Amino acid sequence: MNKEWIDITQTISTRIATWPGDTLFEYELTATKDDGGAANVGTITASLHTGTHADAPFHYVSEGKTLDMLDVNMYIGRAKVVSVVGATEIGREELEGFDLTGVERLLLKTTNTASPEKFPDRINTLKENIGPFLKEKGIYLIGTDQPSVDGIESKELLAHHSLFNNDVFIIENLLLEKVEPGDYDLIALPLKIEGADGSPIRAVLRKV
Template identity: 45%
Template sequence: MDKWLDISQPLNEKTACWPGDTPFSYKLNWTKQDGGSVNVGQINLSTHLGTHIDAPFHFDDKGKKVIELNLDIYIGPARVICLPNPQCFSIHLLQNFDLDGVERLLIRTGSWQDRSIFPESIPPVEPELSGFLAEKGVKLLGLDLPSVDELDSKELPAHHQLYAHGIHILEGIILNQIEAGEYFLSALPLPLMDGDGSPVRAALKRIGI
């Protein structure tokens, strides 16, 4: 039986954080060393740190929050494709792949190698790609990058257009060792009642071989 392949960023003080956002921290509030019966830790982090999903409320005040999202979006068959170091994600690039019936599309770019350093720039998703992907049946787009838009974007056109076409967002996955092909994805968010996003433990299992 194929093993689950972890595609999540490890969370520690070295995990790159969006500039100005809340970095990761962990401390033990209770310890066995100090005479307690257990070790009990406390974590503090942004909801968009490491491997995470964006809820529509992240960029739309009327958008759904994490607890309102359908879990079926984040678990099920997925396809991994490779687009090494693209300038952007465009219809021109994606039309070269057979994506008919693909509900969960994960794209490996290799554009963000050192996860301890937040990148200065990333290839953005062109907004018009959203309609193209929706016509193919895509409901979840996952990237090995911290965003689907340019990092200095204030309008976030890709976020809005993906949402308008029913496509949800998974960011910060690690695909360096993942071959292109068919997989089963599990990337479930935490049940955050008011969440605009959530860290996930994303994993893949190879299928179809």
């Protein structure tokens, strides 16, 4: 029997927490069967960083690539989930004890409790030294269960830039609370939006 896919995506609804000051998610039906329409048709308004999402380099570097320019193969393939629960900052020191041989996509489980409808008071962030470390290991995609790789008050976005400078791409707001550490197949495709700084994704894992 084929192993089942595990959904690690936050459900997007009008109750979902968004970054402070960012656009709230809204969904409405602009045409309905009940009103005589041929079909129900919905419209959404949202930040591109709503829920589980991919960052494009353009999000934090004006000359960076937009999401439609990125290789889709980056978001499909073997991934490793590691637990760093208890660490408030994650960098070289927290990761060098894991066997990351051959790993290209790394997903960080930083908490055992997720609350997609409540924005956290603080974020388990990545250290500035993580970019060079991941590049040394051959890792080009990092995922976290936090809303950002940098802190809420950060203006310099040191972790974002460390990853960018070392050709590592970012997924944020994964749901990993019920996922055991180990090796998985990952599909986490962003929408192909021209000029976009990010995109919500539907992320799933399958144990290998």
